[in-house]
Amino acid sequence: MQANVEIYILAGFLGSGKSTLLKNLLIEENEKNRKVAVLMNELGELSVDSGIIGTDVSIRELLNGCICCTLKDEVEIQLLMLYQQEQPDVIYIEATGVAHPIEILDACMSPVIAPHVHVKSIISVVDSKRWLNRNQLNNQLQKLIEEQVKYGDIILLNKSDCVSAVERAYIQEEITKINTRAQQFFTTFADVPLTKLRISREDMGNSDNETVHVHHHLHIQAMTYQFHKMLSKERFETWLNSLPSTIYRVKGFVRFKENPLVHVVQYSYGAPYLFGQKINFPENLVLIGSGLDKKQLMMELSELETLSE
Numbered sequence: 396m397q398a399n400v401e402i403y404i405l406a407g408f409l410g411s412g413k414s415t416l417l418k419n420l421l422i423e424e425n426e427k428n429r430k431v432a433v434l435m436n437e438l439g440e441l442s443v444d445s446g447i448i449g450t451d452v453s454i455r456e457l458l459n460g461c462i463c464c465t466l467k468d469e470v471e472i473q474l475l476m477l478y479q480q481e482q483p484d485v486i487y488i489e490a491t492g493v494a495h496p497i498e499i500l501d502a503c504m505s506p507v508i509a510p511h512v513h514v515k516s517i518i519s520v521v522d523s524k525r526w527l528n529r530n531q532l533n534n535q536l537q538k539l540i541e542e543q544v545k546y547g548d549i550i551l552l553n554k555s556d557c558v559s560a561v562e563r564a565y566i567q568e569e570i571t572k573i574n575t576r577a578q579q580f581f582t583t584f585a586d587v588p589l590t591k592l593r594i595s596r597e598d599m600g601n602s603d604n605e606t607v608h609v610h611h612h613l614h615i616q617a618m619t620y621q622f623h624k625m626l627s628k629e630r631f632e633t634w635l636n637s638l639p640s641t642i643y644r645v646k647g648f649v650r651f652k653e654n655p656l657v658h659v660v661q662y663s664y665g666a667p668y669l670f671g672q673k674i675n676f677p678e679n680l681v682l683i684g685s686g687l688d689k690k691q692l693m694m695e696l697s698e699l700e701t702l703s704e
């Protein structure tokens with residue numbers, strides 16, 4: 396069976412250095428002979444020099460919209476196509492500067508593609524100078540920059556050449572207050588070896604019907620559950636309605652005993668939505684949240700299957 400494709404999400408505010416980082420990573424991947432694909436949410440940002448990055452990089456661009464909102468479905472299609480047609484070892488996703496990390500992860504973890512990918516980390520690139528001056532931005536953008544930091548697994552404090560040593564210490568202190576767990580690196584022109592960005596994965600169990608794709612270090616986590624049996628609709632709805640607020644998203648396909656149709660499950664920040672449809676999809680569920688108690692959730696879902704027998 397084909398191994399799960401690694402995914403790295405490159406997030407960070409406008410002009411922070413995402414494309415610079417991507418170029419560095421592609422050069423290094425080329426030296427390592429790994430097969431790489433790139434999903435970009437921007438036009439013409441990457442000047443593709445195949446002499447440097449190699450010719451074996453599949454680049455897909457998602458234009459005219461944002462991958463974390465209007466182009467979410469497009470992300471799913473592109474990832475699936477890359478997985479099926481190119482079979483890369485790794486996919487780098489460069490989001491726009493205004494994309495929110497949770498929404499990007501949501502877009503990558505569609506129930507169809509989730510079983511085949513492994514989101515290794517969200518790398519948030521911060522423009523150090525911009526960080527210091529962020530109060531010049533409107534409240535919404537300030538919040539976004541802080542959320543990009545809050546949900547990053549690895550934070551590159553880039554453009555460190557533009558700030559003093561004292562400022563660097565101050566930035567580090569501020570960033571640590573917002574995100575205590577992320578690894579931080581000061582960089583100039585996003586120069587950081589790939590090995591520092593690869594955090595090892597810790598799987599949570601290995602049973603047949605569960606796969607965990609995101610490392611426990613990740614602040615926003617995702618998990619996939621594969622159903623093998625039909626459920627009681629009532630029990631499932633009760634479970635869905637009892638989820639804690641730390642679970643932001645649940646989505647997937649479920650089959651109920653009471654109804655022959657596969658049901659699409661959509662749950663976003665507390666609001667559940669179920670509807671039957673005639674197309675068949677693999678019956679699995681993706682959950683996204685922070686501090687997911689994966690073992691507990693696995694148990695609850697498994698119980699829903701057995702109790703519905």
Ligand SMILES: Nc1nc2c(ncn2[C@@H]2O[C@H](COP(=O)(O)OP(=O)(O)OP(=O)(O)O)[C@@H](O)[C@H]2O)c(=O)[nH]1
Nearest residue numbers: 408409410411412413414415492553554583584585
């Ligand atoms: N001085 C300095 N400039 C940098 C550094 N890193 C990147 N730049 C420059 O900053 C500009 C923006 O860098 P990009 O890599 O395009 O940033 P981006 O995050 O992809 O930008 P958007 O796609 O617009 O969001 C470019 O002109 C880079 O050459 C750095 O560490 N120091």
